Amino acid sequence: MPNKRLTTTSQPRTSATFTKRTLAAFATVAALGLPTLAMAEETVIGVSIPAATHGWTGGVNYHAEQAKKRLEALYPDISITISTAGGPSEQANDLEDLVSLRGIDALVVLPFESGPLTGPVRRVKESGAFVTVVDRGLEQEGIEDLYVAGNNQEMGRVSGQYIRQKLDGQGDIVVLRGIPTVIDDERVQGFQEALEGSDINILDMQYANWNRDDGFEVMQDFLTRFDNIDAVWAQDDDTALGVIAAVRQAEREDEMFIIGGAGMKGIIKRVMEGDELVPADVLYPPAMIATAMDLTVQNFVSNGPVVGEYILGSPLITPENAEQYYFPDSPY
């Protein structure tokens, strides 16, 4: 358990080492008559994330690596280990290894799935580590010390508000939903609330599974069925890529605009460049893994408390602020 009291000195770079564990290590070493210098101990933080199997998790991997570099350069006594897993059972094994082999003081975990990871994360907590859960909650409350996640309801609401404003409150639109989940339900609910009382007519909503190919197919169908579409809410930037391709193929780019979501660099770049087909995006950032890592480190070096729930906002990305959200070196 870190001793926050000792971190309030004016030497933050060294204070992180003087945890209770370090003091305990010194005591042990003194008892054994060993030299103490070699025992100065690091604070070890394990980060467990899904492998970069698709766009958004690719961004998660990139931002975790960036945060590791930045934080290790800033705090010489903090060591960060990143494990990537191809599935829930591999991730459960990773968690065991982080505890038994690396002796982590803290875990930052973006669970593959809530159910299969609840037990394994609880066991990490029981080992005495500080636990931060990112994006996908566990099935049991009260395990994690810190929860960091996006705001799906707001993500839908901000998207709806933008479309409503851009269309001056009237027009015909189509909606491509995600994978049928609570996340998708919350987003769609926020979106519909933002349109209430307007003259915007949702022609149809179909699931496109946050997927490019499905986005293409669903949009092709919409384009066949509807003669006039003023705007498309694709909810996701991968889906938006498929929608863009379908609209281009149909040569109907001038008729409508498309709003995706998340913050993929290709989409952000279009927004930055003033592309009229993609005039804005709404953030649901894979970089939230970096926010979670920052705060987990703060638990060991700051006088400010960290335990709690941090729900990140979904700001609208427009040409005016797009550069702030553009990471050209990220795969996403």
Add this chain to the structure above:
Amino acid sequence: MPNKRLTTTSQPRTSATFTKRTLAAFATVAALGLPTLAMAEETVIGVSIPAATHGWTGGVNYHAEQAKKRLEALYPDISITISTAGGPSEQANDLEDLVSLRGIDALVVLPFESGPLTGPVRRVKESGAFVTVVDRGLEQEGIEDLYVAGNNQEMGRVSGQYIRQKLDGQGDIVVLRGIPTVIDDERVQGFQEALEGSDINILDMQYANWNRDDGFEVMQDFLTRFDNIDAVWAQDDDTALGVIAAVRQAEREDEMFIIGGAGMKGIIKRVMEGDELVPADVLYPPAMIATAMDLTVQNFVSNGPVVGEYILGSPLITPENAEQYYFPDSPY
């Protein structure tokens, strides 16, 4: 507006200087033919808090100063200015000065009162600064970029759960409420929910205004009226000090235990030392100002997003973890 993209290099210590403002400054300097080196610009963060007029705000001042020292040592390009105000109008003036005289890039504000500060904080936001609001929300939504606050409902619930467990689900208790506010209502609601279905009987609840003298008087009255009291929920550590004094004067220390709240060092010390009269405390930390300052700095140096809402938990403080929350140099 900070340019987050440029902060993703592997040199976080220098990247913070290369904001768009800096680039603009270089351009101006070049046009004027002045030497550029002297113009390397800092990121300036203004912190506006109430003066240390009572215990909790004393803690806020202490922790803001500690965070300033730590963050300025860690980031040479960040400069932090702390303004303390004796009342709402003085704080409004402070905010104007931070913008016009210091040209702040970001504001961290713990508003004296919500109403009178809403307009002044909005004007800071309109100047282009990043705005973090702490503890007390503004009267208008959507002004701040980041909101950091405690969780009053949880604070009451954790207190109630502890008392329920310690009394094995039955007994007679008294409650000293705070100042009649939403904060007090939320805490009492959480407390009562935690007792639902138990055989714990609340003999009486009276307002003691989070104040030591009122705590003493209200508790004297309770002691006169009730022959048996198993536990006291004082909700606040200042109130708890008054309650302790009254119980001692009546020589009834062995009959009951007292739960305050916030994390005053004198109370934490008692918990740490295993005082049976004060076996635990519940955190509502003035150090949340440091958390807010940490995150506001992250907005300029991290690849992780910061905009959102951060609700800090109210962990139970027991002899096992009390040292972590004990700041002997703090006035609170």
